[in-house]
Amino acid sequence: MDWKPRHEERSGTLPQPSQETVKNLKELLKFLQLGARLDLKALALESLLAMTGSEDGIKSVLCVEEILVSLVGLLEDNSEPIAKDSAACLINLSADIHGPTYLLNLSKNYCPPLQSSPDTIVKECLKHIFNKESNIADECCMILSNLSRDEHSVGLMFDLLKETQYGFDDIINIFTKVDYNTRGAKLNYLGPWLSNMTQDQRVREYILDPEKCVIQRLLPYTEYKESIVRRGGIIGTLRNCCFEVLSNQWLLSEEVDILPRLLLPLAGNEEFDDEDNDKLPLELQYLPEDKMREPDPDIRKMLIEAITQLCTEKQNRKYIRDKNAYVILRELHTWEKDAAVLTACENLVDILIRTEDEIGCDNLKEVDIPEDIAEKFQKLDV
Amino acid sequence: MENKTENNKMTDEERLELAAKLDKELDEFINSLPKKKYEDGWPEDRWEEEMEKHPFFMTKTPEPGAELHPLYEGLQKLKYDPEENEPEDLATSYKEDGNFNFKYKNYRLAILSYTEGIKAKCGNPDIEATLYNNRSAAHYFLGDYRSSLKDCEFALKMKPTHEKALSRAAQCCYECKKFDLAVEYCDKVLDIQKTHKSIIDLRRKCIQSLKLKERNDRKKNQEEKKKMSEEETFFEEILRCGVTIEGGLGGLSxxxxxxxxxxxxxxxxxxxxxxxxxxxxxxxxxxxxxxxxxxxxxxxxxxxxxxxxxxxxxxxxxxxxxxxxxxxxxxxxxxxxxxxxxxxxxxxxxxxxxxxxxxxxxxxxxxxxxxxxxxxxxxxxxx
Incomplete structure (x- = not known):
């Protein structure tokens, strides 16, 4: 039962597009600079945006580095529609499986004429995200989120982030500040970005630094009704952090008190008797009739997986049992329809209902599973 | 220049002569005064009493309403008269008085002094914030958390990042069971100083109390609802027995x-x-x-x-x-x-x-x- 933080396989390089396509794309270059005529710039961007609507188009555009650099440069365009369109192109490009590799590795060789060479895409995006009056802050959050989907890109982004003046502290600050952006951007996509970034152990260590108050500031968002993007991102982050076994005890301690935050979204409006209620964490006792469960099955699954990770060590399993997590999962199980969530729920209940004598070891991750059995399990889980 | 000094220079002899002459003149002057007994001084038998009255030597502050030594009055006027002092000096004087009383745990007197200082309306936000903050501390030590909190709020209006005022405001809110507000103040302190140990503890206590309060509210709610539905069934059963109850048609209770x-x-x-x-x-x-x-x-x-x-x-x-x-x-x-x-x-x-x-x-x-x-x-x- 060894889960790893989620990541996708890294992509290879793309086949070079036809000479004709490259030539056409390069034709556009002279309109894709800050000083170009507005109407022509808008037209050129429109055609690019149309191209990035298809997978083939994306592949061709990604191969012409000059276009990518120009698009990054145009994020700073004074005209809002231009900046928005170039951001939209970059969202599409970064969403492609090959996007991150190309966009994060842009060389400094090309510079659009009559302007200074733009910063890295990471820094340009952060500039907008930190600018309270930016109109494309949300778009930039999406670009960052898209660019950080696989583990390799996360590593690249981590390094690029270190080159900027923006630290994780600052990003967490603006992320958790209500209405930081005055133009209505919510920065919700920093949630999935953070979740992606926690594939990297260095980021997990930062979030789990007991000297800093990071994870404590993220916890309230597990019940954040306004945005499933933010909520899901943060729950993903928590789940990834729960893989750090050494921090598990701290996460469960009074200092962080993560368990009620993970259990509450899984709880419905079922009534328990006084005895069961008293054993539950305070936040879960006597929930009202209108209490709703987390509506998204993927998020429910992540919550369960996070608790399962916390069950790795004996003392923590004992704590979670004592907090009566079982009754919440029991009710969830009778209510749940989604097969994947049901499986996750059963896995966790299996651990909780067994006594320590039956389990017979402290750390569940240190259990040796014979290869043939492991294979069988894998098939079952699929 | 040099010549002049030389001309003016006296010889030692001349100097001695002059001194002797002056001494003689002084003696003559004194002797020529009308002979009269010295009566202006303190009488020997009561000098201690007189000394105690003198503002320089007194060991106790005068009781309110007691007759004041004219010198004391004068000094007081020098220090506190709005006509003699700039409002800022006045405010500072009162602040120091307050601090003095505070130090000796005379919190009520300290509050009076600070209040006078506030009344001076000196317009200097630093001094005013301090006056309010100090008065808030005095109220706090007297256990008057509401007044203390109010003064913190005033102090924070002048200086929004006054750390002591923020911390005390958090404490007061906790004592007054305003846990939500207490957490807000704690967060403001932690924004300034991330590792403020006692505030971190206080925040945790507040959160815990808040959770408990919410849980108790929920429990009460559930119990009330249960009671109501039990009542409803009971009522229905009574009606089923054919009993007519006055007012029974308008709502069951x-x-x-x-x-x-x-x-x-x-x-x-x-x-x-x-x-x-x-x-x-x-x-x-x-x-x-x-x-x-x-x-x-x-x-x-x-x-x-x-x-x-x-x-x-x-x-x-x-x-x-x-x-x-x-x-x-x-x-x-x-x-x-x-x-x-x-x-x-x-x-x-x-x-x-x-x-x-x-x-x-x-x-x-x-x-x-x-x-x-x-x-x-x-x-x-x-x-």
């Missing part, structure tokens, strides 16, 4: 079944173990203007059974010994202000199920009169 006689207050209608209703009942005897309170009248019991119990031994007021179950007529008043009659063999349940019997105030009541007695005749005539 057990309040309407609460007996209105204090003697029966603890005996609201309830079910016995066999699911039979047990009512509190009142018997009225108009002849003597007397009532009997029957605490438990089971709906399966007949009136005869109940009356036998009541008149087991003749009551004191029945001087003529006329009252016994079979000598009585039993009446009740229906909603049309007419009288209905009850037979001795009727059970309470049967009577209450009658269409024109309406239970008022949660307590069925019956009128009892001796059959064919003058009292009965009078009563029926007047009805």
């Amino acid at each position: 057990l309040e309407k079944l609460e007996p209105c006689f204090p003697q029966l207050a603890a005996h609201r209608v309830h079910f016995d173990e066999n699911k039979h209703l047990v009512w509190p009942v009142v018997f009225l005897y108009p002849e003597y203007k007397i009532m009997d309170y029957i605490q438990e009248f089971n709906e399966t019991q007949t009136f005869e059974e109940q009356l036998l119990q009541v008149f087991e031994c003749s009551p004191e007021w029945d001087r003529e010994k006329k009252y016994s179950p079979d000598s009585l007529n039993i009446y009740f008043e229906n909603p049309k202000k007419k009288l209905g009659t009850v037979k001795l063999c009727d059970t309470l349940g049967m009577v209450l199920a009658l269409k024109d019997y309406v239970v008022k105030g949660g307590t069925p009541s019956f009128i009892l009169l001796v059959r064919n007695s003058p009292a009965e005749n009078r009563f029926l005539e007047n009805y």
